[in-house]
Amino acid sequence: xxxxxxxxxxxxxxxxxxxxxxxxxxxxxxxxxxxxxxxxxxxxxxxxxxxxxxxxxxxxxxxxxxxxxxxxxxxxxxxxxxxxxxxxxxxxxxxxxxxxxxxxxxxxxxxxxxxxxxxxxxxxxxxxxxxxxxxxxxxxxxxxxxxxxxxxxxxxxxxxxxxxxxxxxxxxxxxxxxxxxxxxxxxxxxxxxxxxxxxxxxxxxxxxxxxxxxxxxxxxxxxxxxxxxxxxxxxxxxxxxxxxxxxxxxxxxxxxxxxxxxxxxxxxxxxxxxxxxxxxxxxxxxxxxxxxxxxxxxxxxxxxxxxxxxxxxxxxxxxxxxxxx
Ligand SMILES: NC(=O)C1=CN([C@@H]2O[C@H](COP(=O)(O)OP(=O)(O)OC[C@H]3O[C@@H](n4cnc5c(N)ncnc54)[C@H](OP(=O)(O)O)[C@@H]3O)[C@@H](O)[C@H]2O)C=CC1
Ligand SMILES: O=CCCC(=O)O
Numbered sequence: 428x429x430x431x432x433x434x435x436x437x438x439x440x441x442x443x444x445x446x447x448x449x450x451x452x453x454x455x456x457x458x459x460x461x462x463x464x465x466x467x468x469x470x471x472x473x474x475x476x477x478x479x480x481x482x483x484x485x486x487x488x489x490x491x492x493x494x495x496x497x498x499x500x501x502x503x504x505x506x507x508x509x510x511x512x513x514x515x516x517x518x519x520x521x522x523x524x525x526x527x528x529x530x531x532x533x534x535x536x537x538x539x540x541x542x543x544x545x546x547x548x549x550x551x552x553x554x555x556x557x558x559x560x561x562x563x564x565x566x567x568x569x570x571x572x573x574x575x576x577x578x579x580x581x582x583x584x585x586x587x588x589x590x591x592x593x594x595x596x597x598x599x600x601x602x603x604x605x606x607x608x609x610x611x612x613x614x615x616x617x618x619x620x621x622x623x624x625x626x627x628x629x630x631x632x633x634x635x636x637x638x639x640x641x642x643x644x645x646x647x648x649x650x651x652x653x654x655x656x657x658x659x660x661x662x663x664x665x666x667x668x669x670x671x672x673x674x675x676x677x678x679x680x681x682x683x684x685x686x687x688x689x690x691x692x693x694x695x696x697x698x699x700x701x702x703x704x705x706x707x708x709x710x711x712x713x714x715x716x717x718x719x720x721x722x723x724x725x726x727x728x729x730x731x732x733x734x735x736x737x738x739x740x741x742x743x744x745x746x747x748x749x750x751x752x
Contacts, residue, residue, distance in 0.1 A: 468614060469493055473526035475519050475542055476560070477504040479695065480586070481532040483593040484559075484619050486511045488530075491618040498522040523549025523556075528612060531558045535704060536566035543570040552578030555608040559584045559600070561640065561701070563708045564630030571604060571629045580605035582612065583629055585636035586620070590696040597621040601639075603632035634712060641709035641723050643680065644702050644743070648726035650681055651747040654688060664689045684744040693738075693745035702743035703730035 469492050474485035477499035485508045489495050497513040498521070499505045509515050516522035523529045523546040531546075533539050539560045550556060556574040558567065558581075567583045574581040581604045588598040600616050600623035602609050609625050616623045626632050657667045668685040671677060687693065706727040713720045726746075733749040 470615065471525065471527045472496070472615060473498065473516070473522035473529040474508065474513070474532070475499070475522060475529060475546065476532040477508055478532065478534065479590050479698070480559075480593050482507050483590070484530070484532060484598075485513060487593075487596045487619050488615055489513055491614075493615065493618070496522045496525040519545035520547065520549035522546070523554070525549075526554070528555040528557060528608070528615070530615070531556070531560060533560050534701065535560075536562040536708070540566055540569055540573075543573045547573055547577055550574060550577040550579040554579040555582065555605075555611060556580070557582045557584050557608070557612060559586055561585045561636050561705055561708075562633055563637070563711065564633045567633045568629050580608040581629065582608045583632045584612075584616070584623070585632055587636065587639055588620075592621075593619070600624065601626060601632040601635045603627050604629045637705060637709040637712055640702065640705035641720070644706045644709075644730065645722050645726040646678070646680065647684075647702075647743060647746055648729050648750075650685075651688070651729070651744070651750040654685075654747060655750045684742070687742075688744050688747050693741040693747075695740055695742045697743050698740050699730060699733055699743040699745050700739040702746075703727065703734055706730055 471494045472488055473496045474481060474488065475498050477485065477497065481499070482504070485495055485497055489508070489512045495508070495513040496516050497505045497508045498516040498519050502515070505513070505515055514525065516525060519542055529546060529550070531539060531542055533542055539558055539562050543556070543558070546556070556579050558570055562585070571581040582602055583604055584600045584602040586598040586600055592598050596619055598620035600620050602623055603626045606625060624635075626635055654664050654667065657664050668681070668689065671681055706723060710720055710723060710727060713723070729746050729749045730743070732752070733746050736749060736752070738745040738748060
C-alpha cells in the first residue's frame with residue numbers, strides 16, 4: 428500500500444485516504460489515485476448499459492473482485508461482461524434488486540431517465556444508484572427524484588476520458604449528489620478511474636461534464652479546420668502535428684486523434700452523435716444562463732452537418748469530413 432500525502436489549497440480541509448491523496452476546495456473535492464493497486468472490498472454491484480464505455484468499466488469492476496450483475500437493453504451486448512464473470516439479469520429492475528449499488532452508463536438523457544424508471548422496482552432504502560452517463564442537469568435531477576422516491580441514494584458521476592481510459596481504469600469521475608453514497612463508492616470509483624471529484628448538489632457534475640465536452644468539441648472543430656487549411660495551403664499535415672506537439676497547444680487529444688485523422692480513419696471511441704448531443708446540451712445550458720457561446724455554436728453546426736452526412740457512429744474526429752466538404 429502506498430503512502431498517502433496531503434496537498435492543500437487555501438482554506439481547505441484535508442483528508443488522508445487509505446491509498447489516495449485527497450484535497451478539498453470550497454464545496455468540491457478531488458481524489459486522485461496514487462497507485463495502480465486494485466485491492467477492493469467486494470461489493471454487490473449492478474452495471475446497466477454495455478456500450479463502448481460500459482463494457483470495459485464493468486469488466487474492470489469484475490477484475491477487481493466485485494460481484495457484478497449486468498443488464499443491457501440488447502442482451503447480446505452483455506456477452507463480454509458475462510464472459511468476464513458477471514451474472515446476467517433479464518431486466519434492469521432484476522439487476523438492481525441483486526445489487527447494493529447500481530451503475531448506469533447509457534447513451535442519452537432520454538435513455539438514462541428510461542433506465543431509472545425501469546430499475547426503480549429493484550431499488551429500496553440502503554441501496555445506491557450511480558448514473559455515469561452524460562446528461563443535462565435537469566435530467567439528472569429527474570433521475571435523482573425517481574431514485575430517491577424508493578429510499579435509495581443517488582449520485583451522478585459522468586466521466587471524462589474515453590474508451591482507452593475506460594479500459595485502463597483511468598477515467599475522471601465528476602460526482603455530485605448524496606455524499607454518503609460517494610464515500611461508499613470510493614473503491615469502485617478507484618477501480619474504474621484515476622480521479623474523482625465531488626462537486627456538490629445533483630446537477631453540478633452534469634454541468635461540469637458539459638462544460639468540459641463543449642471545450643473538447645470546439646477544440647476538435649478548430650483542429651479539423653487547421654488540418655484542412657494546412658492541406659489546402661500545400662503544408663504537410665504530419666508536419667503540422669509535429670509543430671503542434673512541441674508548442675503551447677499540444678494536447679493528448681491532438682496527439683491521439685491527429686495521425687488517424689490525417690490517414691482518414693475514424694474508429695469510434697467517442698461516437699460523433701454523442702459529441703453533438705453534448706454540444707447541444709452545453710449550448711442549452713448557456714441559453715438558460717443567457718451566455719453567448721459563438722465558438723461552440725459554430726462547432727455544433729459542424730457536428731450537425733457530419734451527422735446529416737451519416738457520421739453518427741464514427742468517432743467524433745470524423746467532424747473533419749464535414750469541414751473538408
Ligand atoms: N464513448 C466515449 O468516449 C464516452 C462516452 N461518454 C458518455 O457515456 C454514455 C455512453 O457512451 P458510449 O458507451 O460511448 O455509448 P454507446 O452508444 O456505445 O452505448 C450506448 C448504450 O446505451 C444503451 N441505450 C441506448 N438507448 C437506450 C434506452 N432507451 N434504454 C436502455 N438502454 C439504452 C445502449 O443499449 P443497446 O445496446 O440496446 O443499444 C448501449 O448500451 C453517453 O452518455 C456518452 O456521451 C462519456 C465519456 C466518454
Ligand atoms: O464524453 C466523452 C469524453 C471523451 C474524452 O474525454 O476523451
